Structures are given as C-alpha cells and as structure tokens.
Amino acid sequence: MTQLGLPEDIQACLFDLDGVVTRTAVVHAAAWKETFDAFLREREGDGFRPFDAVADYDEYVDGRPRADGVRTFLASRGIELPEGSPDDPPDAPTVNGVGNRKNVLLLEKIRTQGVEAYEGTLRYIEAVRAQGLRTAIVSSSANTRDVLHSIGAEPLFDVRIDGVVAAERGLPGKPHPDTFLAAAQDLGVEPKQAAVFEDALAGMDAGRSGHFGYVVGVDRVGQTEALYAHGADVVVRDLAELGGGK
Ligand SMILES: O=P(O)(O)OC[C@H]1O[C@@H](O)[C@H](O)[C@@H](O)[C@@H]1O
Incomplete structure (x- = not known):
C-alpha cells in the first residue's frame, strides 16, 4: 500500500x-423527504407512511440519477407513474414532475444553506x-x-x-x-x-x-x-x- x-x-x-x-447528501435526502411526503400525503391522505430519510434514502435513492430515484422509491411502495416530460411542472404526477419538485427544493436549500x-x-x-x-x-x-x-x-x-x-x-x-x-x-x-x-x-x-x-x-x-x-x-x-x- x-x-x-x-x-x-x-x-x-x-x-x-x-x-x-x-x-x-443530507441536503438531497431532506429535499427528497419533503417531495415524497407531500406526494404520498396528496395520494394517500394523512395516514401515509413517510419517506425514511435514512433507510429509504440509502436503499432506493442515494447515488442514483434523479429520475431513477423517483422510480425506484415509488416502486418500493407499489406506485408506478407515467414518465411525463422534462419540463413538467413540479406538481405534475409524473416521474419528471416529482423529480422537478425535488430539484426546486434542493436548489432552494443549497441557496439558503450554502455548500x-x-x-x-x-x-x-x-x-x-x-x-x-x-x-x-x-x-x-x-x-x-x-x-x-x-x-x-x-x-x-x-x-x-x-x-x-x-x-x-x-x-x-x-x-x-x-x-x-x-x-x-x-x-x-x-x-x-x-x-x-x-x-x-x-x-x-x-x-x-x-x-x-x-x-x-x-x-x-x-x-x-x-x-x-x-x-x-x-x-x-x-x-x-x-x-x-x-
Ligand atoms: O437531482 P440531482 O442533483 O441531479 O441529483 C441526482 C442524485 O445525485 C446523487 O449524487 C445523490 O446521491 C442523490 O440523492 C440525487 O438524487
């Protein structure tokens, strides 16, 4: 060595x-949690099972490209969304829409907290x-x-x-x-x-x-x-x- x-x-x-x-990594995890929790609450109501920013993040999202993270985590909850297109608005129920929502939140956190x-x-x-x-x-x-x-x-x-x-x-x-x-x-x-x-x-x-x-x-x-x-x-x-x- x-x-x-x-x-x-x-x-x-x-x-x-x-x-x-x-x-x-923790900033990404926090942006994903906000995104997925809002998505799941809208879909399943207040009884939804929240995204675990450690366990779910490590297993399904960490390290993967943005859209793959959306698909892989949602698949773990039995959810499949249409792909949509890259310019989908952040509230669109599509893979691209969910990814865009997360990116808006991520950039906001980076802007306010710095790197x-x-x-x-x-x-x-x-x-x-x-x-x-x-x-x-x-x-x-x-x-x-x-x-x-x-x-x-x-x-x-x-x-x-x-x-x-x-x-x-x-x-x-x-x-x-x-x-x-x-x-x-x-x-x-x-x-x-x-x-x-x-x-x-x-x-x-x-x-x-x-x-x-x-x-x-x-x-x-x-x-x-x-x-x-x-x-x-x-x-x-x-x-x-x-x-x-x-
Ligand atoms: O959404 P971005 O900035 O293109 O990042 C994609 C992925 O990049 C990885 O480096 C992070 O570990 C993931 O959390 C993130 O989702």
Whole structure:
C-alpha cells in the first residue's frame, strides 16, 4: 500500500460528489423527504407512511440519477407513474414532475444553506494529485458543476462525469458502473488502475461490478457493514484516515 492508503498500481482516483466531497447528501435526502411526503400525503391522505430519510434514502435513492430515484422509491411502495416530460411542472404526477419538485427544493436549500466541503477529502485529493495520480468527479447529480463551482473545487478534477454528461452520452447511472468506467477511460487508465471513493450503496455496487482496483467506502451515517456488504475494500469515516494529510 502507498502512503495514501492505496494499492501500489492505482493511477487514478474517481470521487463521488454528494457525501464524499461535499456535505450535500443530507441536503438531497431532506429535499427528497419533503417531495415524497407531500406526494404520498396528496395520494394517500394523512395516514401515509413517510419517506425514511435514512433507510429509504440509502436503499432506493442515494447515488442514483434523479429520475431513477423517483422510480425506484415509488416502486418500493407499489406506485408506478407515467414518465411525463422534462419540463413538467413540479406538481405534475409524473416521474419528471416529482423529480422537478425535488430539484426546486434542493436548489432552494443549497441557496439558503450554502455548500460545505469535507476538508479531509479536499486535502486528500490535493495529496493524490501531488503524487501524480489523476482525478475525476463521478456523480449522478445534474447539479455537480454548480456545487463544485460554489466551493471552488473544479480545478481538483481532470475529468467530470455527472448527470448532465451521462445523459449526453446515454450512460446508465449508478448502480451501473458505466459512469465510473467512462471516467477511467477519459483519464486513460484501466478500471483495475482506478480507485473508487463512494458513500452510497449504489456507488459501491457500481465499483464492484466495474472491477475497479480498489473501492473505498466513506461512512458518514453509520452504515459501515452495509458498505462492506456492497463491495467496499475498506471503509473510512473521513479520507484523512487514508493518509496524505501530513
Ligand atoms: O437531482 P440531482 O442533483 O441531479 O441529483 C441526482 C442524485 O445525485 C446523487 O449524487 C445523490 O446521491 C442523490 O440523492 C440525487 O438524487
């Protein structure tokens, strides 16, 4: 292992955004909860079963592209909606409408609360780059660029594969490995020469099925066992634990 806690042959690092680089996983989870609870209340009345911002979020929404999150969670409640179209209003009972409602709430929260970076992650990225490793941000979020820009972190990544790029290239999102594979390819490395850094169970699945050289699970919410069960090679609470901070 290197002094950065990685196998010797790793040449590139692929970082998820929400929950790994920025403290925005909880912001997404809160926006999803408001969205789904309003939707379920309208549909089922006050006796509805609320969205669990930890358990339901981890299992059905975290790490997946926006529309996939809508479909996957609602399917867990036996609900299937028409797709609608991307410009559906936020109150439309369609996959796109529900996703748009969530995005309005997310952007409002980001605007009022701001975006906070994990300092341990920023220092670690600087350390791996100083060692000559290449870096990519790989996120399902279509808001990746704005979030990175808000903390001035765009220059830390050689490649960006986000929700916008994935849609342009027709790449299926996490838990499929395609976005991580595209990042490795854009960086000119084989998957086994790349390390994946993820906090979401869907991201772990992508790391495992893509046969990447090393998969680092980042546990921000006490789900270490689940991260291992989904394919992590190691689980840390903060990337500073891997080294590179001195
Ligand atoms: O709605 P956005 O910003 O395109 O993000 C899509 C998904 O991006 C992931 O990074 C988050 O873990 C999910 O919660 C989110 O739903």
